[in-house]
Amino acid sequence: xxxxRAADYGVRVMVYLATIAQTERALLPELAEATxxxxxxxxxxxxxxxxxxxxxSRRGRFGGFAIRPKGRAASMFQVIExxxxxxxxxxxxxxxxxxxxxxxxPAHPVWARAQQAMLNVLKQVSVAELAAQSTPGHxxxxxxxxFAPMRGR
Amino acid sequence: xxxxRAADYGVRVMVYLATIAQTERALLPELAEATxxxxxxxxxxxxxxxxxxxxxSRRGRFGGFAIRPKGRAASMFQVIExxxxxxxxxxxxxxxxxxxxxxxxPAHPVWARAQQAMLNVLKQVSVAELAAQSTPGHxxxxxxxxFAPMRGR
Numbered sequence: 247x248x249x250x251r252a253a254d255y256g257v258r259v260m261v262y263l264a265t266i267a268q269t270e271r272a273l274l275p276e277l278a279e280a281t282x283x284x285x286x287x288x289x290x291x292x293x294x295x296x297x298x299x300x301x302x303s304r305r306g307r308f309g310g311f312a313i314r315p316k317g318r319a320a321s322m323f324q325v326i327e328x329x330x331x332x333x334x335x336x337x338x339x340x341x342x343x344x345x346x347x348x349x350x351x352p353a354h355p356v357w358a359r360a361q362q363a364m365l366n367v368l369k370q371v372s373v374a375e376l377a378a379q380s381t382p383g384h385x386x387x388x389x390x391x392x393f394a395p396m397r398g399r
Numbered sequence: 400x401x402x403x404r405a406a407d408y409g410v411r412v413m414v415y416l417a418t419i420a421q422t423e424r425a426l427l428p429e430l431a432e433a434t435x436x437x438x439x440x441x442x443x444x445x446x447x448x449x450x451x452x453x454x455x456s457r458r459g460r461f462g463g464f465a466i467r468p469k470g471r472a473a474s475m476f477q478v479i480e481x482x483x484x485x486x487x488x489x490x491x492x493x494x495x496x497x498x499x500x501x502x503x504x505p506a507h508p509v510w511a512r513a514q515q516a517m518l519n520v521l522k523q524v525s526v527a528e529l530a531a532q533s534t535p536g537h538x539x540x541x542x543x544x545x546f547a548p549m550r551g552r
Binding site for chain 1: 521
């Protein structure tokens with residue numbers, strides 16, 4: 247029972263992006279360094295976060311990744327789901343697949359309670375709150391790309 | 400983030416064994432049917448539960464699997480750990496591997512709280528309590544082997 251590395255990196259990268267100035271964008275190598283993630287792997291995580299509208303991605307000279315207001319307000323739970331899809335502590339809790347034992351299995355409601363207890367914690371903390379607790383020396387470095395808004399877009 | 404199938408079957412088989420009479424032992428085919436698990440896979444789960452002294456295994460004509468008192472008193476948490484080893488919601492919480500970011504990463508204490516909230520639920524429920532809630536028609540069938548104690552052992 248373990249979170250995927252992708253979701254872990256997803257949380258790391260969101261927190262990092264929330265600590266940089268709103269006028270800045272970060273490039274992949276910088277994000278990979280900040281999150282201790284391999285670039286190729288992190289790239290897929292960033293795609294998922296972009297699809298979920300938690301971050302924006304822009305190509306070109308002034309391109310890079312930036313957090314969206316929705317991403318700043320997102321909970322850890324929302325970041326994890328954006329990367330991994332629905333969280334399901336035990337396969338028996340899958341809304342999609344269901345479990346034919348669920349109507350009588352005495353363990354089923356316990357799994358559900360355990361999952362809910364875990365999710366309640368992950369839902370209570372936002373990316374912005376995590377970023378506010380970041381130690382500056384570890385959450386920020388100097389290799390930032392200054393974000394110049396692109397006219398007409 | 401999902402429990403292994405092995406741990407899920409471990410909980411199922413423990414609950415089933417706790418519902419049969421204390422003088423009875425169950426054979427692998429019966430346990431596989433009761434837990435909806437493939438026999439070969441369940442066999443490994445039963446080995447792990449035996450190693451953890453939660454159940455006993457006996458060969459021969461009057462052989463089979465039976466729950467030990469320690470297994471009846473075990474929590475869901477203990478059953479899962481007996482099968483899967485230490486539960487670790489995120490790799491950063493691994494006591495063995497550690498995480499070099501843990502001293503400053505703002506997500507680390509949240510992962511720890513989420514894991515603790517989940518474990519608290521799983522620690523509060525024992526196998527015996529789950530078995531007491533089992534629906535008789537689903538937790539018991541008639542293919543039981545009567546357990547005859549073996550003298551001199």
